[in-house]
Amino acid sequence: MSRRLEDKVAIVIGAGQTPGDTIGNGRAMSVLFAREGARVLLVDRILEAALETQGQIEGEGGQSVPFQADVTKPETCQQLVDKCLALWGRIDIFVYNIGTGDGQPSLTMPESRWDTVFDINLRGLFSCYKAVLPVMERQESGCLINISSIAAIASTPMLAYRSSKAGMNAVTQSIAVEYAKKGIRANAIMPGLLNTPMAIEGLAKALKVDKQELIKRRDKSVPLKGGMGSAWDVAYAALFLASDEARFISGVLLPVDGAQSSRVG
Ligand SMILES: NC(=O)c1ccc[n+]([C@@H]2O[C@H](COP(=O)([O-])OP(=O)(O)OC[C@H]3O[C@@H](n4cnc5c(N)ncnc54)[C@H](O)[C@@H]3O)[C@@H](O)[C@H]2O)c1
Structure with a gap:
């Protein structure tokens, strides 16, 4: 095994996942980072979800610690950073993976839903950076990875989601x-349509549509042979960005989308 993250310490926000048949982005990144030698703080507002990820990592002989925190509460961001420093003394990689959609057609959405989308997708990121960046500044090194979406750069009916992800790109x-x-790199990954529990089980339930139909429809929308991507496609992109191989790469907004965002018409 190559161990591309040997001796590195990572924090993944949203390291658990929505229950479902496949694996989610946060879990896949956490598992892959640990497989490659990183120690990973698994942050999730649902402890059981983080514990499941830890179980998978432990089963492969990797190192991780679950930590329950809702990053829309600013005080928890400092707590998770303190926990990571108490455990391992540094933070090399910080991944902000959480995100939520509008849940209804744009202009019927109440302002409270707009606020929730922005709290989760963007304000939580700001609160985390206030706690994480001083540590990376002291270290004079660090790597930030934000899980954005091609929705940030392409038309979608999800107004708040799109705007918040565009904001995330700007922050990146x-x-x-x-x-x-200070030697700190920041990049964003913009996934296209993925076959993850959040997208498939989550959307099938919300839209009251058949899961297999939804999968077929999403597969068809992706130009690249094979249809939708998986969380592993995002995780391998994140692994590269987190590794020293990407030492000269910063400020990049990387589509992982099977050419979806390159298509016109
Ligand atoms: N699946 C897709 O098709 C797709 C496409 C583009 C972008 N994305 C992006 O991928 C990310 C989601 O990936 P996933 O598959 O890991 O999702 P997921 O929903 O399966 O897992 C996210 C985890 O984050 C946790 N979480 C949610 N809010 C939190 C909070 N406030 N504080 C702490 N933890 C919180 C949840 O409990 C869950 O365990 C989102 O940013 C989404 O916008 C997904």
């Missing part, structure tokens, strides 16, 4: 430039 590039001289 601003931080990449502002903290470059």
Whole structure:
């Protein structure tokens, strides 16, 4: 095994997952990072979800610790950073994976739902950075990875989701430039349509549609042979960005989408 993250310490926000048949992005990234030698703090607002991820990592002989926190509560962001420092003394990789959609057609959405989307997708990121970046500044090194979406750069009926992910892209590039001289890199991954529990089980339930039909429909929308991507496709992209192989890569918004965002018409 190559152990591309040997001796590195990672925090993954949203390291559990929505229950379902496949694996989610947060879990796949956590498992892959641990497989490659990282120690991973598995942050999730649902402890059981983080514990399941830990079980999978432990089964493969990797190291991780679950930590329950809802990052929309700013005080928990400092607590999770303190926990990571108490355990392992540093933070090399920080992944912000959580995200939620509008749940209903854009302009019928109440303002409270708009706020929830922005709290989870963007304000939580800001609160986390306030706690994580001082540590990385002291270390004069660190790697930030944000899980955005191609919705940030392409038309979608989800107004709040799209706007918040576009905001996340902007934050990524601003931080990449502002903290470059400190040796800190910031990149975002923009997944396209994936076959993950959040997307398939979550959407099938919300839209009251048959799961297999939904899978077929989503597969058809992806130009690349094979249809939708999986959480592992996102995880391998994140692994590369987190590794020293990507030492000169910062400020990048990377589509992982089977050419979806390259298509016109
Ligand atoms: N699946 C797709 O098709 C697709 C496409 C584009 C982008 N994405 C992005 O991928 C990310 C989701 O990936 P996933 O598959 O791991 O999702 P998931 O929903 O399966 O897992 C996310 C985890 O985050 C936790 N969480 C949610 N809110 C939290 C909070 N406030 N504090 C702490 N933990 C919280 C949940 O409990 C869950 O365990 C989102 O950012 C989403 O926008 C997904």
